[in-house]
Amino acid sequence: MTGRLKLILAVLLVAQFMLAVDFSILNVALPAIGDGLGFSLTNLQWIATSFALSAAGFTLFFGRVGDLIGRKRIFLGSLALLGLSSLVGGLATSPEILIVARVAQGLATAAATPAGLALLTTSFPEGPLRQKALGLNGALMSAGFTAGAVLGGVLTDLLSWRWSFFINVPVALAVLLVAPSIITESRPAERPKMDLPGALSVTLGLLALVFGLTQAGEHGWTHPAALMGLAAGAVLLIAFYLIERRAEQPLVPVHVLKKPTVAWGNVLGLLAFVTETSLVYLLTLYMQKTLGFSALTAGISFGVLGVGTVTGGMLAPKVIARTSTLTTLVAGSLLQALSTAALLLLGDTAASMWLLLPATFLGGVGNMLVIVGFMVTATTGLPDREQGLATGLASMSQQVGITLGTPVMSAVVAATAGGALGAQAILDGVTVAIAVNTALVLLGALIAAVALRTRKQTPRTA
Structure with missing residues (x-):
C-alpha cells in the first residue's frame, strides 16, 4: 500500500467512523435533550426516528446521484452538510430546530456513506488490498457505533448533550481541508440517466x-x-x-440484484447489523434496569465490544486470504451465535459482568468477520461503473439493519415482560430477545452456507 493510498484510507476511515458514531451518540443523551428543549415524552423518539428515516430512506438514491455527478463531489458536499447541521443541532433552542438538524444529519449520512465506500472500492483494486481496506472500514464503522454509546454518555455527564453534536464539527472540517487534495474524482465513464420513478x-x-x-x-x-x-x-x-x-436505465438493474453475491451478501449484512446493534440495546436495558448501572457505566462497558470489533476487522482480511469469503462468513456467524447464546445465562447480579464482557468481545469479533465478509461479497465482481450502486445497496442494508434491530427486539422484550418494569421482568424479556437474536445469527450462517456455497471460493495469499 503506497503512502498516497494510506492517506486516502485514513481520510475515508475517519469520515466513516464519524458517520457511525452519529447513529448511537444521542441514545444515552435523549432524556437530557428532552429536559433541555422541552420535548414531550411521546415526541422524544423523533430525535432518533427523524435521523433514521432520512439516513436509511435516501441511501440508495444518493448512491446513484454519486454515479451521476461524481462521488468525490457528493462526499465532500455531504460532509459539509453534516458539519453545518451538527453545529445547528448543538445550538438548537427548540424541538423544531433540533429535528430539522437531525433530518439534515440523516441526509448527509445517506449521501456520504455510499460515496465514501465507492471511493474506497474504486481506489483499491479487488484482492488483498481491498479486503484489508474494507476490513479496517468495517471495524471502524462497528466500533464507531459502540463508541457513540460510550462517548454520548461521557459527554452528556461531564459537559452537555450539545457536545454530542459539536464533536462532529472539527472532524468534518479537518476531512474537508485534507480530502480535496488527495482523493481523486470517481464516476462511471458513461454518465447514466436518473431513473426518477x-x-x-x-x-x-x-x-x-x-x-x-x-x-x-x-x-x-x-x-x-x-x-x-x-x-x-x-x-x-x-x-x-x-x-x-x-426501465431503460434502471436505478438498480435487475441483473445486479439477481447476482447471488449481491442479493445474499446484502441479506447477510442486514442480519449482521440487526443482531449486533440490537444486542447493544438489549444489554443497555439489562445493565441499567436489571443491574442498576448508570448510563455512563453501561456505556463504558461497551468499550470491550468496541475492542472486539476492531480486532475482528483486523483479522477478517487475513482469514479471507487464508481461507475464503464463505468460510469467513460462516465462521464469524457461528462465533457470534455462540457468544450471543452464552448471554442467555445472565443473572440479576453484577457478577454476570464476568460473562457479559468476554461474550461481547468474542461476539464483536465474530460479527465483524461477517460484516467484512458481507462487504467483500456484495462489492466483488462488479465493474467500477456499478460500484456506486453496490456500495449504495450495502450502505442501505447497514442502515436499515441498524434501524430495524432495536424496534424488533424492543417489541420482543415488551411482549415478554407484559408491561411490567421490574428488574426480573426486564431480565426475562431480555433473555427471550437474546434467544431470538441468536436464532437470527444462526439463520445468517445457514444462508451463507447454502446460498453462497456454489460460488467458487479461491483462497488468496496476502
Missing part, C-alpha cells in the same frame, strides 16, 4: 418501511401507524422492482 418508489418505500418499524418499536406491531407504514413500504418496494424490470 425508480428513485421515488424506492425512497418512499424505504421511508414508509423505516417509519413502520420505528412505530412498531414504540407502540407495538399491531398499532395502525406501524401496520400502515409496513404495508405501504412493502407495496412501494414491490412497485420499485416492477419499475426496474422495465
Whole structure:
C-alpha cells in the first residue's frame, strides 16, 4: 500500500467512523435533550426516528446521484452538510430546530456513506488490498457505533448533550481541508440517466418501511401507524422492482440484484447489523434496569465490544486470504451465535459482568468477520461503473439493519415482560430477545452456507 493510498484510507476511515458514531451518540443523551428543549415524552423518539428515516430512506438514491455527478463531489458536499447541521443541532433552542438538524444529519449520512465506500472500492483494486481496506472500514464503522454509546454518555455527564453534536464539527472540517487534495474524482465513464420513478418508489418505500418499524418499536406491531407504514413500504418496494424490470436505465438493474453475491451478501449484512446493534440495546436495558448501572457505566462497558470489533476487522482480511469469503462468513456467524447464546445465562447480579464482557468481545469479533465478509461479497465482481450502486445497496442494508434491530427486539422484550418494569421482568424479556437474536445469527450462517456455497471460493495469499 503506497503512502498516497494510506492517506486516502485514513481520510475515508475517519469520515466513516464519524458517520457511525452519529447513529448511537444521542441514545444515552435523549432524556437530557428532552429536559433541555422541552420535548414531550411521546415526541422524544423523533430525535432518533427523524435521523433514521432520512439516513436509511435516501441511501440508495444518493448512491446513484454519486454515479451521476461524481462521488468525490457528493462526499465532500455531504460532509459539509453534516458539519453545518451538527453545529445547528448543538445550538438548537427548540424541538423544531433540533429535528430539522437531525433530518439534515440523516441526509448527509445517506449521501456520504455510499460515496465514501465507492471511493474506497474504486481506489483499491479487488484482492488483498481491498479486503484489508474494507476490513479496517468495517471495524471502524462497528466500533464507531459502540463508541457513540460510550462517548454520548461521557459527554452528556461531564459537559452537555450539545457536545454530542459539536464533536462532529472539527472532524468534518479537518476531512474537508485534507480530502480535496488527495482523493481523486470517481464516476462511471458513461454518465447514466436518473431513473426518477425508480428513485421515488424506492425512497418512499424505504421511508414508509423505516417509519413502520420505528412505530412498531414504540407502540407495538399491531398499532395502525406501524401496520400502515409496513404495508405501504412493502407495496412501494414491490412497485420499485416492477419499475426496474422495465426501465431503460434502471436505478438498480435487475441483473445486479439477481447476482447471488449481491442479493445474499446484502441479506447477510442486514442480519449482521440487526443482531449486533440490537444486542447493544438489549444489554443497555439489562445493565441499567436489571443491574442498576448508570448510563455512563453501561456505556463504558461497551468499550470491550468496541475492542472486539476492531480486532475482528483486523483479522477478517487475513482469514479471507487464508481461507475464503464463505468460510469467513460462516465462521464469524457461528462465533457470534455462540457468544450471543452464552448471554442467555445472565443473572440479576453484577457478577454476570464476568460473562457479559468476554461474550461481547468474542461476539464483536465474530460479527465483524461477517460484516467484512458481507462487504467483500456484495462489492466483488462488479465493474467500477456499478460500484456506486453496490456500495449504495450495502450502505442501505447497514442502515436499515441498524434501524430495524432495536424496534424488533424492543417489541420482543415488551411482549415478554407484559408491561411490567421490574428488574426480573426486564431480565426475562431480555433473555427471550437474546434467544431470538441468536436464532437470527444462526439463520445468517445457514444462508451463507447454502446460498453462497456454489460460488467458487479461491483462497488468496496476502
